[in-house]
Amino acid sequence: MNNLYREQPPVLPVGNVKIPEAQAIKLINGIPVFLIESGTEDIIRLEFTFIAGQVREKSALIASTTNMMLTEGSEYHKAEEINRMLDFYGAFISLSLEKDRAGIVIYLLSKHLQRILELSREILFSPAFPESELETLLKKRLRWFLVNREKVQNIAMDQFFESVFGMSHPYGRQVKEDDFAKIDPTMLKEFHEQNYTSSNMAIIISGRPPANTTDLLEKHFCDLPEFICRGNEEIPKPKGENNRKIHIARQGALQTAIRIGSATINKRHPDYPGLKILDTILGGYFGSRLMKNIREDKGYTYGVNSLVTSFDLSGYKVISTEVSARNSRNAVEEIYNEIDRLRNEPVGESELELVRNYMSGEMLRMFDGPFALAESFRAAWEFGLNNDYYYRLAEKIRTISPDEISELAREYYNIDELYQVTAGVE
Amino acid sequence: MIRFSKFTLENGLRILVHEDRSTPLIALNILYNVGSKDEDPKMTGFAHLFEHLMFGGSVNIPDYDTPLQMAGGENNAFTNNDITNYYLTLPAGNIETGLWLESDRMLGLDFSQKNLDTQKNVVIEEYNQRYLNQPYGDAILNLRPLAYSIHPYRWPTIGMDISHIERARLEKVREFFFSHYAPNNAILSMAGNISGKEAYELVKKWFGHIEKREIRKRELPAEPVQKEERKLILDKDLPADAIYKAWHTVSRMDSDFHTLDLITDLLAGGESGRLNTKLVRELKMFSEINAFITSDVDPGLLIIQGKLMKDVNFADAEEALAEITGNLANENGLTDEMEKVKNKFESSAVFSNTSILNKAYSLCSYELIGDAELINHEVEKYRSVDAGMVSKAALQYLTVTNCSSLYYKSTRNN
Numbered sequence: 001m002n003n004l005y006r007e008q009p010p011v012l013p014v015g016n017v018k019i020p021e022a023q024a025i026k027l028i029n030g031i032p033v034f035l036i037e038s039g040t041e042d043i044i045r046l047e048f049t050f051i052a053g054q055v056r057e058k059s060a061l062i063a064s065t066t067n068m069m070l071t072e073g074s075e076y077h078k079a080e081e082i083n084r085m086l087d088f089y090g091a092f093i094s095l096s097l098e099k100d101r102a103g104i105v106i107y108l109l110s111k112h113l114q115r116i117l118e119l120s121r122e123i124l125f126s127p128a129f130p131e132s133e134l135e136t137l138l139k140k141r142l143r144w145f146l147v148n149r150e151k152v153q154n155i156a157m158d159q160f161f162e163s164v165f166g167m168s169h170p171y172g173r174q175v176k177e178d179d180f181a182k183i184d185p186t187m188l189k190e191f192h193e194q195n196y197t198s199s200n201m202a203i204i205i206s207g208r209p210p211a212n213t214t215d216l217l218e219k220h221f222c223d224l225p226e227f228i229c230r231g232n233e234e235i236p237k238p239k240g241e242n243n244r245k246i247h248i249a250r251q252g253a254l255q256t257a258i259r260i261g262s263a264t265i266n267k268r269h270p271d272y273p274g275l276k277i278l279d280t281i282l283g284g285y286f287g288s289r290l291m292k293n294i295r296e297d298k299g300y301t302y303g304v305n306s307l308v309t310s311f312d313l314s315g316y317k318v319i320s321t322e323v324s325a326r327n328s329r330n331a332v333e334e335i336y337n338e339i340d341r342l343r344n345e346p347v348g349e350s351e352l353e354l355v356r357n358y359m360s361g362e363m364l365r366m367f368d369g370p371f372a373l374a375e376s377f378r379a380a381w382e383f384g385l386n387n388d389y390y391y392r393l394a395e396k397i398r399t400i401s402p403d404e405i406s407e408l409a410r411e412y413y414n415i416d417e418l419y420q421v422t423a424g425v426e
Numbered sequence: 427m428i429r430f431s432k433f434t435l436e437n438g439l440r441i442l443v444h445e446d447r448s449t450p451l452i453a454l455n456i457l458y459n460v461g462s463k464d465e466d467p468k469m470t471g472f473a474h475l476f477e478h479l480m481f482g483g484s485v486n487i488p489d490y491d492t493p494l495q496m497a498g499g500e501n502n503a504f505t506n507n508d509i510t511n512y513y514l515t516l517p518a519g520n521i522e523t524g525l526w527l528e529s530d531r532m533l534g535l536d537f538s539q540k541n542l543d544t545q546k547n548v549v550i551e552e553y554n555q556r557y558l559n560q561p562y563g564d565a566i567l568n569l570r571p572l573a574y575s576i577h578p579y580r581w582p583t584i585g586m587d588i589s590h591i592e593r594a595r596l597e598k599v600r601e602f603f604f605s606h607y608a609p610n611n612a613i614l615s616m617a618g619n620i621s622g623k624e625a626y627e628l629v630k631k632w633f634g635h636i637e638k639r640e641i642r643k644r645e646l647p648a649e650p651v652q653k654e655e656r657k658l659i660l661d662k663d664l665p666a667d668a669i670y671k672a673w674h675t676v677s678r679m680d681s682d683f684h685t686l687d688l689i690t691d692l693l694a695g696g697e698s699g700r701l702n703t704k705l706v707r708e709l710k711m712f713s714e715i716n717a718f719i720t721s722d723v724d725p726g727l728l729i730i731q732g733k734l735m736k737d738v739n740f741a742d743a744e745e746a747l748a749e750i751t752g753n754l755a756n757e758n759g760l761t762d763e764m765e766k767v768k769n770k771f772e773s774s775a776v777f778s779n780t781s782i783l784n785k786a787y788s789l790c791s792y793e794l795i796g797d798a799e800l801i802n803h804e805v806e807k808y809r810s811v812d813a814g815m816v817s818k819a820a821l822q823y824l825t826v827t828n829c830s831s832l833y834y835k836s837t838r839n840n
Contacts, residue, residue: 006486006530009522014498015450040448041776071697079707083697088766090773109773136710143713143733146665150561254559255551287495299547302555322555324547354496361498361517368449369780 014360017394019367019387022204022377025214028222031198035213036206036377039370042110044207046117047374048124049096049103049382052195054170055235055312060179065137066188066195067095067102072133075126079133082123091116099171100312101382103201107371110208117220124196125224129185142180153322155248156257156423163246163419164263164316165238171311172238198224202381206374238263238314240419248423256328256424260335261318262417266310267383273396274408275317279308281355281405282342283319285362289338290319298334300327310383317412325425332420339418342409346402359397363390428779428801430615430789431622435630437638438610442789442798443625444617446782452618453515454524455786456532457794459613460606461508462585463578463646463724471549471585474505475594476602478545480512482537484530497523505583508723509794513783518619522628529632532612535603542596549591553584561664565731565832572658573672573727573830577649608639613793617786646724649674656830661837666713667734669743670832672727675719675823679795684807685819686719686728689754691767692816693717693730698766700750701730711738711746723795728823740833754820757813764813771808 022034057063071086071093073079086093091108104123108116148154158174165172198221205213240263265272276284283290283306290304304321323331347355366376367390380389433441462473480503481490494501494514501514516524557563566582574580585591614633616625652674676682693701694717701715715732730751734743778784792800 006526008487008493009520009526011493011497011523012517012519014517015519038448039780040446041780043773043776043780080698080703084766087696087698087770088762090769092773092777107773107777109776133707136707139710139735140706140713143666143735147561147733150665152559254554285495286500287491295548296544299544300551302548302552322551322559324551324554354492357498358495358500361495361500361515364450364498364517365500365515368451368782371780 011357014357014364017360017363017367017390019376019390020373021387027218029198029224031201031203031221031224033203033205033214033217034377034381035209036204036370036373037208038373039207042208043370044108044110044113044205044209045371045374046106046108046113046120047103047204047378048120048201049101049204049378050196050201051100052102052191052200053098053100054173055100056195057170057191059182060173060175061183062187062191063102064097065134065141065183066191067097068137069129069134069188070095070104070123070127072137073128073130074122075128076122079130082119085115085119089115110210113210113213114216117216121220127192129188129192131185134183134185134188138180138183142177145175145177145180152250152253152255152257152423153320155250156259156421157320159246159248159423160259160261160318160419160421163241163243163421164261165314166241169236169238171314204374204378206377207370235313244418245420246422248421250424253424254325255322256325256422257320257322258328258332258335259318259320259421260332260418261306261316262419264308264315264317264412266312266315267380267385267389271408271411272310272315273393274400274404275308275412276393277355277359277397277400278342278405278408278412279306279317280359281347281351282306282338285355285358287354287358289341290321290335293334293338294321294323294331298327298330300324300331312383328422328424332422336415339409339413339415343406343413345406347405349402352400352402352405356397360394363394363397366390428785428789430798431626432798433622433626433629435609435634437634437636438608439629439633439636440613440793441626441629442613442615442793443620443622444615444785444789445621446618446785449618449782450518451515451782452518452521452524452616452620453513453782453786454521454528455511455513455615455783455790456528457613457790458510458512458607459611459794460510461506462581462583463507464606464642464644465578465581467578467581467586468590469594469598470581470587470590471583472590472594472598472602473510474583474585475545475549475591476599477503477505477510478549479535479537479542479599480531482541482545483535485534485536487527487530490527490531493523494527499524507579507583511787511790513787515618515783521616521620522632525628525632528614529636532607532609532633533636535600539596542594542599546591546594549584550588553588553591557584562668562733562834565668565670565834568658568660569670569672569729569830569832572656572832573674574649576647577724578646579649579722579724579726604639605642608641609633609636610638611641613790615786615789615793617782617789649725652828652830655826657833658831659833659835662834663838664834664836665838666736667738667740667836668732668834669734669740669747670729670731670834671747672729672830673823673825673828675726675728677725678721678723680725682819682823683719685811685815686823687721688767688771688808688811689816689819690717690719690728691770692754692760692763693750695767695770701732701747704750705732705743705746709746711735711743751820751824754824755817757817757820760813760816764811768808768811772805775805
């Protein structure tokens with residue numbers, strides 16, 4: 001074997017990401033449409049998004065049930081017929097519900113755009129909320145809920161949101177078993193009427209849409225009534241609960257789920273790109289400090305990660321892991337040790353270079369292909385931001401200094417302010 | 427249509443390259459023809475544990491992940507009954523870093539006792555997290571040994587028992603490496619911003635000098651034909667009853683494979699599948715029900731699994747289910763429905779081609795079962811299935827005596 005051949009190849013700097021600009025148009029009634037042409041296949045990702053997430057609901061399950069009932073029957077077709085048509089055209093629909101937004105995403109072959117737009121119009125704007133379908137859906141969801149409540153990771157995550165955002169705020173409110181009996185079609189119709197409106201919506205199309213796409217959109221959506229101002233009341237800012245340390249006992253659990261974190265700034269804040277980098281170092285990739293320590297060195301867990309993400313009214317950061325019950329205390333301690341290190345010791349140059357390069361590669365992946373492009377576009381657009389946000393992030397990845405990282409850690413990772421939720425055996 | 431070029435090195439390594447200039451990245455996939463079916467029944471879970479150890483350092487490189495991340499790359503791997511598959515994506519300019527890393531660990535591993543000990547713990551936590559600490563997570567651990575009596579598909583990839591992982595020893599790991607990891611037992615593919623010729627030259631540079639190895643001959647016992655129905659009822663502290671039914675079917679290479687796969691789509695493809703329409707929506711007996719075929723290299727299973735609604739008993743639920751599967755045997759005028767599931771296969775195939783990682787993996791996977799070119803003929807195969815083939819296959823495979831049923835009976839009163 002010739003050892004010369006085994007020398008490490010030189011690493012070229014990862015090139016700057018080039019992000020195609022979305023083409024922004026407005027339908028005659030003002031509905032914003034964003035077209036992102038990309039990819040090699042004749043497919044489309046079609047998203048209709050509304051400010052109709054949990055943040056808009058007065059009590060639990062309304063936003064999600066309204067969203068899930070969209071395909072359960074319309075004024076013109078029964079649920080079975082709608083689903084059969086979607087399946088017939090080889091389309092995949094995903095009902096999407098988040099804290100702030102809700103809507104549908106459909107993946108389709110470009111040649112079926114006309115039929116799918118027609119059907120989308122019906123699904124989104126003429127749902128019938130039939131009683132018997134609603135009853136079946138709620139029964140089903142109750143069974144799913146009961147199964148999910150067995151999982152320590154769900155128990156811990158739900159409690160984490162409650163602790164961080166407050167039990168009565170829609171970001172923090174937990175679903176309870178008896179909530180399922182409280183839903184009736186009238187509540188859903190009202191929620192739909194107020195939130196699934198043309199003034200509340202945007203259409204994002206990526207992939208290879210046909211040349212007449214704008215005409216098709218006008219045809220199917222231009223007659224929706226224009227903006228009607230109904231004076232949306234202000235939703236209060238979320239406020240965390242006082243108790244910052246909660247354990248939920250689950251007898252017999254083999255693993256303990258751990259969630260540690262707090263509310264934080266969101267994407268609109270100038271420090272956010274730096275915080276993303278800090279979070280990556282801590283637990284945002286396979287080579288992160290938490291992964292190296294808790295998994296690769298100590299073998300306490302199959303995986304540990306940290307995340308910082310944005311909502312409209314706030315943001316949050318969380319460290320998540322499931323560890324063997326006997327190691328849960330040690331794992332919690334190691335998590336705090338890693339946070340301490342970030343606050344008190346500057347990150348070394350070689351580690352920082354690694355993170356810079358990894359994240360630069362990650363930015364290429366975030367804009368590779370029509371699906372990724374649309375998701376990244378939306379993730380900035382919904383905060384009133386554009387591609388400048390990503391260019392700022394890319395610039396920060398190249399230039400952030402070790403001192404800046406320590407300062408961010410001291411500013412945003414104050415251990416006394418973090419919430420600690422665990423679920424498992426005592 | 428996925429265009430690709432194919433090469434074979436002198437040491438037996440097969441190379442498949444798909445050029446896609448629309449991306450700045452390259453996906454690199456390496457499939458090793460070794461899975462949990464190649465394990466000693468007393469040391470199950472080994473192929474998967476081994477996959478973890480492949481990241482613990484190789485002859486010239488102490489740590490796999492760091493140099494890859496330094497080059498802007500990301501990677502992962504999975505193991506199943508048939509194969510162990512490693513994949514990564516990199517900015518095109520840094521593809522050699524990926525080839526350097528992958529060729530070095532094909533050349534030889536060099537991990538420590540400490541590494542082995544840690545990864546054993548990690549795998550045990552994976553076992554807990556995925557199977558034991560999830561409601562219904564252990565169903566597959568009970569269903570496999572019910573359906574298979576002697577074939578190694580009777581144990582799951584994670585292993586038959588945690589103690590097998592705990593007992594793994596360093597010298598056994600070395601032995602496993604040299605009898606399964608070799609250029610002549612692997613298929614490499616690349617998809618992305620690179621031409622076939624460039625890719626071939628680079629693979630030859632990094633892998634060309636790795637010598638052929640003697641691969642342990644695969645002698646798997648054939649599963650005998652099942653002659654009578656098998657049932658296993660387990661009491662479980664769970665929120666709802668559940669049923670799992672498995673029928674022996676065929677290998678992925680068999681001519682009946684596409685018909686059987688299409689049957690599972692008639693039953694459970696999309697929201698409008700028959701099981702969902704009848705048993706969930708109309709009769710409200712199940713809260714969820716699904717059907718799928720295991721796409722195994724050796725004869726696999728067709729599995730239907732569902733969770734029962736409150737106050738529905740097993741007998742009624744099974745009778746309703748049996749009526750639907752029974753009807754498949756006298757299929758005739760189902761033109762629209764057949765068209766629907768075939769359209770779905772077609773669109774799934776197109777969607778999967780939007781990802782360079784999917785394309786790279788599919789090329790290796792089809793090459794393993796005979797020929798990478800099959801990637802371009804799957805849709806026609808589904809298109810050629812007709813109602814007669816559906817009823818024939820249903821009659822032949824979905825019989826009572828060919829079925830193993832597992833029942834999870836909830837011990838709770840809710």
